[in-house]
Amino acid sequence: MEEEDDCPELVPIDPKPPVSSVGQIPVTIITGYLGAGKTTLLNYILTEQHNKRIAVILNEFGEGSALEKSLAVSQAGELYEEWLELRNGCLCCSVKDNGLKAIENLMEKKGKFDYILLETTGLADPGAVASMFWVDAELGSDIYLDGKTCITAHIDIVLFIIYNLLTFTYLLTSVYRQIALADLTIINKTDLVSGEDLDRVKDTVRSINGLVKIVETQRSRHTRFRTCLWWSKLQNEHVLYITILFLSPQSILTVTFEVPGDLSEDALNLFVQDLLWEKLFLNKGGQPMTVIRLKGIVALAGKDHQVMLQGVHELYELNETPERWEENVRINRLVFIGRNLDKDVLQEHFLARVLHKLDN
Numbered sequence: 001m002e003e004e005d006d007c008p009e010l011v012p013i014d015p016k017p018p019v020s021s022v023g024q025i026p027v028t029i030i031t032g033y034l035g036a037g038k039t040t041l042l043n044y045i046l047t048e049q050h051n052k053r054i055a056v057i058l059n060e061f062g063e064g065s066a067l068e069k070s071l072a073v074s075q076a077g078e079l080y081e082e083w084l085e086l087r088n089g090c091l092c093c094s095v096k097d098n099g100l101k102a103i104e105n106l107m108e109k110k111g112k113f114d115y116i117l118l119e120t121t122g123l124a125d126p127g128a129v130a131s132m133f134w135v136d137a138e139l140g141s142d143i144y145l146d147g148k149t150c151i152t153a154h155i156d157i158v159l160f161i162i163y164n165l166l167t168f169t170y171l172l173t174s175v176y177r178q179i180a181l182a183d184l185t186i187i188n189k190t191d192l193v194s195g196e197d198l199d200r201v202k203d204t205v206r207s208i209n210g211l212v213k214i215v216e217t218q219r220s221r222h223t224r225f226r227t228c229l230w231w232s233k234l235q236n237e238h239v240l241y242i243t244i245l246f247l248s249p250q251s252i253l254t255v256t257f258e259v260p261g262d263l264s265e266d267a268l269n270l271f272v273q274d275l276l277w278e279k280l281f282l283n284k285g286g287q288p289m290t291v292i293r294l295k296g297i298v299a300l301a302g303k304d305h306q307v308m309l310q311g312v313h314e315l316y317e318l319n320e321t322p323e324r325w326e327e328n329v330r331i332n333r334l335v336f337i338g339r340n341l342d343k344d345v346l347q348e349h350f351l352a353r354v355l356h357k358l359d360n
């Protein structure tokens, strides 16, 4: 006998497919601050064996979205069926129409899906995104998604602790809102903190949302995520909150650029450390640039494979991906999200320091 909370392996509990008719597609909205581990979760779910057709929707933020999307794609290879982009600054207005149109189009082309996973930008208000699926049900569209929406809030435990020590910034406000609206809170990156800190974070989460389920994860992995049945269980219990407030990510900017050529690994490390740790780079107004999220695909000298660069606040990592570079097409692509960013200055430093070294 299976325990109530344990997801059975890949055998359906019910002889009927869990989702059959149009208008019954469960949606899981994945929220969480920049870099909390949302994409890691998507990749985990999509690479695990399951018999479900899953549509993945990214709701990206800022001008970097096309590039960010391609970074995520190259991470997961051909696993994703198709990409939809709900690109706009203000989620509260147009996302509703665009988003549903996009899903309708996708279903016309590809047939039905069993599940929809929607990764929101780390700065989104989940309520606004959820209302996109909710309001349409009332309007009776062809493919209304019937409000079985599950919201997860991902917590980057390290940032959570840091922000809790600081005064109540709007960043923390948006994290609190995500928790308040969530059905499930995933406390991720537990490898980076002590058990005491973890307990404190759990207490805080419970004080914000007494009903929320909490799981602790490393690399967003949990046996319960192995099959999508987990999600359908949650969806039945879900109470949907609607809000049309969008917390503006005021001064946060996205800067992206592409540079062909090979990089020296040492020089790249120094560049990233000066940027993230030392905050040595100033914008034209003399203010230090603060990067809160860094993503990139880079070509390191001597390596055939693409290397992924990922940074969240002061932590960063370089990981070789399974993807090989095509011959003569080694192009470094970088995305910086943060405050006081200046593209020209960043690119100049990058070109001068990281590429230059190889010419010696």
Ligand SMILES: Nc1nc2c(ncn2[C@@H]2O[C@H](COP(=O)(O)OP(=O)(O)OP(=O)(O)O)[C@@H](O)[C@H]2O)c(=O)[nH]1
Binding pocket: 032, 033, 034, 035, 036, 037, 038, 039, 040, 041, 121, 122, 154, 188, 189, 190, 191, 192, 217, 218, 219, 220, 293, 310, 311, 312, 317
């Ligand atoms: N140490 C540690 N690092 C993790 C863990 N989970 C994810 N990361 C790292 O955190 C970084 C961000 O992970 P992503 O999954 O891209 O985060 P995200 O929430 O999708 O980020 P955005 O889409 O930019 O908001 C990557 O470098 C991951 O490898 C974890 O449990 N422990």
Ligand SMILES: [Zn+2]
Binding pocket: 038, 039, 040, 119
């Ligand atoms: Zn992501």
